[in-house]
Amino acid sequence: MRSKGKVFLLDDDKLITSMLSRALNSEGYEVSAETTADDIINKIQNLSPDIVMLDINLPEKSGIDILQEIKGMGTNTQVIMLTADDTAETAVRAMKLGAADYLTKPFNIEEVKIIINNTIEKTRLKQEVDFLRKVNCESFEKDIIGESIIIKGLKSKIDKITDAHVSTILITGESGTGKELIARHIHYSLHSLCFSHYAPFIGINCAALPELLLESELFGYEKGAFTDAKSDKKGLFELAGEGTLLLDEIGEMKMSLQSKLLRVIEERTIRRIGGKEEIPVNATVISTTNRNLSEAVERGEFRMDLFYRLNTFSLHIPPLRDRKEDIPILARYFLSYFSTRYNKKTIKGFSSETEQCMLTYNWPGNIRELKNVIERIVVLENTEMILPEHLPKEFTTLALTAKTELKDSFILPETGINLDELEKNLILQALKKARNNKTIAAKLLNVSYDSLRYQIKKFGLE
Ligand SMILES: Nc1ncnc2c1ncn2[C@@H]1O[C@H](COP(=O)(O)OP(=O)(O)OP(=O)(O)O)[C@@H](O)[C@H]1O
Ligand SMILES: [Mg+2]
CATH class of the missing domain: 3.40.50.300 (P-loop containing nucleotide triphosphate hydrolases)
Structure with a gap:
């Protein structure tokens, strides 16, 4: 049978320690007993019991002093005081000093079992609550991601x-x-x-x-x-x-x-x-x-x-569409977050076309939507690069319409245009939209970062 817990007894009355030992052993507790206070703190420390049952009146040392020393150890050991006189005073003092409970002699063995059981249960619950608080505290997402x-x-x-x-x-x-x-x-x-x-x-x-x-x-x-x-x-x-x-x-x-x-x-x-x-x-x-x-x-x-x-x-x-610079940052963050969470590290990143689609999309559900999109991809797709086809349908149709719109809506006037001027103007617009972030501006124009830099230099837009 698995031990229900470790109990350490200290009472100078041998009759009491043997009676309690027997009763608690048969209940499934692991019991150690001492009748003198010699070297007692060391013994308790070595054993690290769940419960110490401690006589308040010992010949060598007061039980109250020992209680304080046990409490000073900073462990989870609970102390139940054994008192001969039933004056509430000593017991109250012991409780104030941190005793979990007290029992008055002569004992009713059923009461002893109940008190020990309750004390162990209370300690177990407290440890559980402490643990859950800690987990709760650590695992809640509280980092605000974004560089915009x-x-x-x-x-x-x-x-x-x-x-x-x-x-x-x-x-x-x-x-x-x-x-x-x-x-x-x-x-x-x-x-x-x-x-x-x-x-x-x-x-x-x-x-x-x-x-x-x-x-x-x-x-x-x-x-x-x-x-x-x-x-x-x-x-x-x-x-x-x-x-x-x-x-x-x-x-x-x-x-x-x-x-x-x-x-x-x-x-x-x-x-x-x-x-x-x-x-x-x-x-x-x-x-x-x-x-x-x-x-x-x-x-x-x-x-x-x-x-x-x-x-x-x-x-x-x-909204997310007003701080587009954050989209790639958040997307990468969620990719790494879900890759770790689902222990699926196949996906390395996003293709530049995919990033473009994500930048064009208007994200009505904001970051929650972005997070859900990435979670779905991590779980369902086995790909190294996230491509536009892995995104929900709305994304690609939107990007396509954007492209066709441009193609069809731009009609070359009879008198012709100055292509350089038009190019320069579009680059300026893109830079403005991207708040001077060249990476984003390059994405908006669907050109590489280097070619955008070249154009900026060429037109003297620095
Ligand atoms: N800047 C951010 N960095 C990382 N994660 C974020 C960020 N903003 C939001 N999230 C995540 O997006 C999800 C939605 O966020 P949250 O629940 O705080 O939105 P909300 O504004 O309260 O939405 P609602 O109005 O619908 O309640 C959450 O999972 C949250 O962790
Ligand atoms: Mg909310």
């Missing part, structure tokens, strides 16, 4: 906002532009020590719940506040603690709830539904929306006062 001027500007604004520890932030942008990613990035920047000081990140979608349910989720309620309120319930503002509360799709929140939210944001306290107590709100509140809130204000669908309050610290993420 827009993304660089956004990152520097994010740094300023996090450095100032502002309490309310608004993030706007089309669907899939990375609003939640930026919210998480802010959260992890504020709580980089998230393993030792756990600060939760809690999100709620304001469009997904009916108004009353959303209100009770956000604010919580007291028992009896309404028919279904059978017991007290904490709201998300409370549960978010010192962490972050993400109010997703804030633009969809009903007007009456908007005014309650404004009050919370201004006063930094909440009252549970049916409650009287003012509970402080310490969390950072991040709202996101893909709606244009100032237009919603004009249409009378969003409160102006709330809009101004939320908009004090706002981050707008432009």
